[in-house]
Amino acid sequence: MASVTTSDPPQERQGAITLKGNPVTLVGPQIQVGMKAPNFQVIAHDSAPVTLADSKGNTRLISVVHSVDTGICDAQTRRFNQEAAKLPGVEILTISMDLPFALKRWCGAAGVDKVKVLSDHREASFGRAYGVLIKEARLLARALFVIDPQEVVRYVEYVPEVGSHPNYDAALAAARQSAKAV
Numbered sequence: 444m445a446s447v448t449t450s451d452p453p454q455e456r457q458g459a460i461t462l463k464g465n466p467v468t469l470v471g472p473q474i475q476v477g478m479k480a481p482n483f484q485v486i487a488h489d490s491a492p493v494t495l496a497d498s499k500g501n502t503r504l505i506s507v508v509h510s511v512d513t514g515i516c517d518a519q520t521r522r523f524n525q526e527a528a529k530l531p532g533v534e535i536l537t538i539s540m541d542l543p544f545a546l547k548r549w550c551g552a553a554g555v556d557k558v559k560v561l562s563d564h565r566e567a568s569f570g571r572a573y574g575v576l577i578k579e580a581r582l583l584a585r586a587l588f589v590i591d592p593q594e595v596v597r598y599v600e601y602v603p604e605v606g607s608h609p610n611y612d613a614a615l616a617a618a619r620q621s622a623k624a625v
């Protein structure tokens with residue numbers, strides 16, 4: 444499958460997000476509600492490519508984490524895994540820069556089996572497309588996105604401090620609403 448990266452110079456935004464209290468530079472556009480969701484290519488734990496288009500026709504809740512091996516990212520991924528069974532018509536994707544084999548190991552140990560846990564480490568395609576790539580650390584900033592079946596962004600949260608929890612309830616409500624509208 445061909446890469447979905449663009450040759451345009453990346454946009455950069457400074458100071459909107461902090462990591463341990465220090466402002467970071469985010470690479471990529473700031474996604475807004477109502478925009479057409481950009482495509483991306485990430486990697487599943489078996490190294491198979493995964494794109495947004497692969498889940499076309501479903502509502503997607505995309506949970507972006509720094510690393511599943513950190514406390515809040517672990518809790519965030521487990522929370523969405525628990526909620527997944529209560530969200531018919533919603534596919535939950537968790538994306539980080541963790542290596543695919545590390546994600547597979549973590550999912551097995553954590554019992555996470557209802558969300559797709561994906562790696563952006565190869566090309567940072569998702570991070571660049573959704574404006575969550577931290578330039579200084581080549582990690583992803585914590586964020587949540589809900590995308591409806593027509594590829595329209597219905598909810599966006601860029602968490603101001605990478606070490607803080609997102610608004611789970613707001614994202615889940617947006618995902619439920621999008622799935623009901625189908």
